[in-house]
Amino acid sequence: MSFGTGGLFLNESVAIARLFQELGDWSAVKRVASEQAVIPFKKQSSVTRSVREIANRLEVLRPEEMELLAHGEYHNQLSVLWLALCRGYRFIGEFATELVSERFLSFRTHLTYDDFDAFYAAKAEWEPDLEQISVSTREKLRQVLFRLMREGGILSKDDHICRALLSPVFTNLISASDPKEIRFFPGAEPAGQKGD
Template sequence: METLSLEEVELLADATSEELAQLMWTATCRRYALIAEFAEEVLRDRFLLMQTELAHEHFDAFVSGKSLWHDELSELEPATFRKLRSNLFTMLREGNLISEGGTIIPTVLSVRVKEHLVRRTPSDVRFFPTREIA
């Protein structure tokens, strides 16, 4: 939550469950660059290209590509990699971004949350599977 602005934290007090999930996903993406890049480059792009399935293989390919620039990714132990992937997909499901079966769920950002996300440059809308302009 340390990545949320004071106004965003105040919004949590009376947020709906959907708004809460949207703000928590935003905070996660702001904190962890790898997750933010995955959200933007894989989750959102697949949604915009109408490729509605998101599987472990997509994460594996993403990390493989990123490891060309980040040696630490290629040095991950297999068990650590699996745990990272498992935790990410759990967060995606709990954030209502994908279904249990891996189908991408379009996000309808609340007006209140969107007001905060678009204040940043680039807009944090980019972390969500939505057709709204990021």
Template sequence: MAGSYGAETTQGERYRLSFTVGGLLSPQGRALAEMYLNRMGGGSTERSSQTKVSEKVNEKSDKNADEEVGESIAAIRQQAIEENVLAIRTDSANRRVVAETTRRLSALTVGELAYLAGPDSSTSDREALMWIAMCRYYAIVGEFASEVLKKHHLTGNTHLDFEDYDRFIADKATWHPELETVSEGTAKKLRSNLFKAMREAHLFDKNSDTVLSFLPSPSLTDILRKRADSFGYLPMRESSL
């Protein structure tokens, strides 16, 4: 369904609350991004062919490279599962991780996917893109990133822990009663997986419960400027760009 892909808007709707597994899924995101670009563009993600890939995707789908991939990412799901592209041991886990990763990738643009899968992106930039994908796909994660994670960085209050998250959720429940109907077990999984993703994106240090500042490379900065709200998900000062 188209509604299950792309960035989430929550006007009058319930939050998506299915980020219970996988953490950041950065290596998985890169592998499936490359698979998607190859399938849609008929080429590799080598530097010389990245532009051709985007052009062919545009020809086939009439999408601009700056638009979200959306539900077209679903085209690779079955093949990724059958070929076990992510090398996951059990079929059920493979299906879950492929489904979760493709959903998050659906919130990125063709240009962002090309950079994610390409040879010029650093590990740090790829992790940041997968964090941004998670923030776009799950509005509640994006709101936590901008209203708590980034705010802590900007105010110099670098300590961040589960209590901060719990207060954030309690506040959001005023407008989103579905948060109060989540089971205790699921609520803990959501919280744990969000912190795991922040840790894997190197935006948070678990040992000291500390927010870590992030500075994107010039290449990633140029890509994100096309959707400048993305900087709001990262513990950084835009004035430093």
């Protein structure tokens, strides 16, 4: 539940992915990215925290996914970042598959803060750690998650779930690694199933 920093950080994530390809070591990447001010914040503590957050997200990516983030087209970069969030944060992955994708399939595409709260409460019944999180932190996480979904193209500006339009390149990557991860993307179909 430590995804409460900033937004999707697309440009910064691309820069950090390229640094990782160059340096091959996450400790070095975090140090160099902080020194080079890859993230344009005035406070060094904010830069360091954000670089660490982005690196943590990207560490879950496979080399081909990192390559697509570093040098792919814009919509593929967004898809890779959403994949990284869903993989890196179990709560986001479960929210994407159990709530967002299911709602999309049942044609109830408007998503509200109340939907988040109900999902969170249901999860907290089984995860005591979630109950320990303060209301103010939960509200911040909710706000950040909705922002991430809007920036990633999962939600429209008026909070309607958007059908994921994934490229064949990205869909093939998912199918090769873990076909179940296609469920992170509302309405997406595994490779080879379009039009079947």
